[in-house]
Amino acid sequence: MQVLYFGWVKSRIGIGKEELSPPPEVTNVASLIDWLKGRGDSYANAFEDSTALRVAVNQEIAPLDAAIADGDEVAVFPPMTGG
Amino acid sequence: MIRVQTEDFDIGAEISRMTAGNTEIGGLASFVGLVRDYAGDEKISSMTLEHYPGMTEKQLAKLEAEARERWELQDVLIVHRYGTLNPGDRIVLVVTASAHREASLESCQFLIDWLKTKAPFWKLEDRESGAQWVESRNEDSVSADKWVRVTDA
Numbered sequence: 001m002q003v004l005y006f007g008w009v010k011s012r013i014g015i016g017k018e019e020l021s022p023p024p025e026v027t028n029v030a031s032l033i034d035w036l037k038g039r040g041d042s043y044a045n046a047f048e049d050s051t052a053l054r055v056a057v058n059q060e061i062a063p064l065d066a067a068i069a070d071g072d073e074v075a076v077f078p079p080m081t082g083g
Numbered sequence: 084m085i086r087v088q089t090e091d092f093d094i095g096a097e098i099s100r101m102t103a104g105n106t107e108i109g110g111l112a113s114f115v116g117l118v119r120d121y122a123g124d125e126k127i128s129s130m131t132l133e134h135y136p137g138m139t140e141k142q143l144a145k146l147e148a149e150a151r152e153r154w155e156l157q158d159v160l161i162v163h164r165y166g167t168l169n170p171g172d173r174i175v176l177v178v179t180a181s182a183h184r185e186a187s188l189e190s191c192q193f194l195i196d197w198l199k200t201k202a203p204f205w206k207l208e209d210r211e212s213g214a215q216w217v218e219s220r221n222e223d224s225v226s227a228d229k230w231v232r233v234t235d236a
Contacts, residue, residue, distance in 0.1 A: 082202030
């Protein structure tokens with residue numbers, strides 16, 4: 001699973017992209033984020049407030065409870081600031 | 084048409100290209116977003132725009148399609164820059180063209196309102212006190228929400 005980070009999420013984690021193989025209990029974006037928080041302080045810090053996070057699955061805006069599977073591209077980022 | 088690029092754009096050239104040979108266009112509306120040199124009471128020396136390659140193009144194409152569905156438009160152009168920009172630099176261009184003014188004026192405002200909250204860009208300001216990510220503004224969500232149709236909810 002390809003996981004991407006943008007904005008301050010990327011700054012706090014320290015990388016913009018990683019290839020991950022989450023355990024079987026990770027079935028949606030929220031459980032992916034919970035699993036990532038256990039990987040270190042930088043993740044815990046970036047994902048501290050889930051209401052400040054937005055996600056996309058396969059480049060489409062998705063809710064936190066969106067189902068994900070191996071092979072998906074998941075992105076976690078702050079609210080977008082285009083224009 | 085949508086474009087995501089680091090290079091600057093020439094508004095006059097873009098409008099000339101859009102109107103060349105299309106005499107059904109009776110009017111067009113444009114919006115240009117620029118980099119300010121302040122945030123609150125702090126000076127900004129530059130701004131770096133990051134985006135999500137792939138998703139950005141998809142989202143902008145969706146916004147164009149939505150505008151064309153809602154209004155009778157002859158043409159639509161969205162150009163959004165990324166990379167490091169300086170105060171005064173152009174960031175974004177929206178041009179809409181229609182037979183009559185209402186469609187182009189309204190759709191231009193719609194597009195820039197939705198770009199603010201639906202285009203995957205993030206802005207890092209280089210301030211006197213250090214680098215700072217631009218927070219999304221509640222006013223932008225309010226402006227975007229006013230275009231939500233009851234049938235979409």
